[in-house]
Amino acid sequence: MQTHLADFIRDTPRGREAEAILRNCVHCGFCNATCPTYQLLGDELDGPRGRIYLMKQMLEGQPVTRVTRDHLDRCLSCRNCETTCPSGVQYGRLIDIGREVVERLSPRPLGERLLRRGLRRTLASPTLFGTLLKLGRGVRWALPAALREHLPPLSKGGGGGFAPVRARGSRGEIPPAPRWERGE
């Protein structure tokens, strides 16, 4: 694929790396077959080929909007697409670069930035997450229904942490998920 990167990134290490990756892509679309978000959403821009195109446009200096950011946000970084790429495109590295650049060119509103920072800290800390979970259970009655139904109940035995992994039945079958897991 031909590329003409914009001045802001062309002569930087990340720019050179991104350009080399972009040039390997022949736009065949084989990668879409193994992309979970493309399979689920059926939108070209929610698959690897479409995201590569969006990142190319962004790195070439075309306008970046919230729409670009949303499509990149939906990527799971699972790199499943790399397994079916005949050209060996390092998509995982490209999306890392693309995410850094999109944050700079299309900054999120303050509230969203704070929420994301809080989520990152909370999910990375079992202690903090466990404490918030206990607090949430204590005020379960006051929570909105949409939030309440995603709050796991206390595990048997009263442990304050997560419900234990469900054991298989005597024949090796996995019992059905509890209602709160099914969102009923």
Ligand code: SF4
């Ligand atoms: S399979 Fe590889 S070469 Fe083909 S579109 Fe996807 S990333 Fe590009």
Ligand code: SF4
């Ligand atoms: S990393 Fe995963 S979710 Fe993202 S484009 Fe590749 S296959 Fe799809």
